[in-house]
Amino acid sequence: MSHTALTPVFVGLRTSLHILFVALTVLVVVRALVESNPYTVAVVVLAVVLLATYGFGGYLARHAMSSGASAQSATAYVWALVLSAEWLVLVWLSPDAAYLVFPLFFLYLHLLPRGWRTLAVLGSTLLAIAALGLHSEWTVGGVVGPLVGAGVAIVIGLGYKSLAAEAAERELLVKQLLETRDQLAQTERESGVLAERARLAREIHDTVAQGLSSIQMLLHAAERADPDAAGLEHVRLARETAAANLADTRNFIRELAPAALVDQGIGAALRRLADTQWQSPEREVRVRVADALDLPMPVQTALLRIAQGAMANVVQHSEATQATISIERDRSHVRLTIADNGRGFDPAVVEDASARGFSDSFGLTATRERVEQLDGALTVESQAGEGTTVMVDLTVAPRAVAGSAADATESEERA
Secondary structure: OOOOOOOOHHHHHHHHHHHHHHHHHHHHHHHHHHHHOOOOOHHHHHHHHHHHHHHHHHHHHHHHHHOOOOOOOHHHHHHHHHHHHHHHHHHOOOOOOOOHHHHHHHHHHHHOOOOHHHHOOOOOOOOEHHHHHHOOOOOHHHHHHHHHHHHHHHHHHHHHHHHHHHHHHHHHHHHHHHHHHHHHHHHHHHHHHHHHHHHHHHHHHHHHHHHHHHHHHHHHHHHHHOOOOOOOHHHHHHHHHHHHHHHHHHHHHHOOOOOOHHHHHHHHHHHHHHHHHHHEEEEEEEEEOOOOOOOHHHHHHHHHHHHHHHHHHHHHHHHEEHHHHHEEOOOEEEEEEEEEEOOOHHHHHHHHHHHOOOOOOOOHHHHHHHHHHHHOOOEEEEOOOOOEHHHEEEEEEEEHHHHHHHHHHHHHOOO
């Protein structure tokens, strides 16, 4: 058995059983020697054989269990049968051996199949009562004692089985918890990496890329202002160098951003997720996002992650048959909307329970924290039976728009 919190209990019970068996066997030998039993030599020899059988069989059974075999195996059955046969012969030679039936009770309950356990206990009890009555005289103690011992053994055996089953369940639960902890740790590491990559992409876009774009615009303006000025070639070379560095910077941003967004854009990425993960025979998911939607890569990354989190709640909890994802933008704002016709909920109650640790549904809180990190606004409209609408409003920095305009101007000039 694997080590659990109840392992000391099981070890103590098994050790006590072994000590009881050895002590009773020694008692049989001592009484045979003291009372000059006519079968003294046979009793001593058979007692030694019984102890050897008990020890060797226990070793084999324990080795089989450590190898993954069940306690109820052919080896265990043979061991119980041989012990029983030796005990019967010993009881025939010495009535004191009848008391060995008590540790044998536990052996039967542990080794034999379910249907045979009680029968073996009852049968051995009757044999012990008969041995005590035939060898000496019939007494109330000689009858009631083995019966009470059998009843106590059955109750303790059932308790042992219950403890063993509970220990196995706890071991499985602990194993699952450890696996879940490892998965959560891995997920957190991956989420941290993605968040850091997105942050770096955003910072590079908002600082280096915008600075290089502004340098291009200024140098281009200087070229136009005085086409015949001295050193114009140096100005043109500086502008071209800035353009090359801007292209390299945007390559870095694309490498830091999710590949699906770089290759397809957020509209195509959302449609692919809808077709492969969110759509089902019971649920229709519509994506209303223009393929030519112009958004900075960090904003696209954030909206994609928020949409994934919201749709995970729709799939797992809403029981919705329809869901719609849409993204709209103007010059300086963008809005992501996820609406479904599911069972709905009370957003205030869910967020309060999650914040106080009374609920494991932290998706809404996590989404709100992500939106707040982007200086955006999250609105959740939902009622029981009325579906849910999640709206995320983000501000697209004016300098990002200006940077896009500068890029367009530069492209026109190069054309």
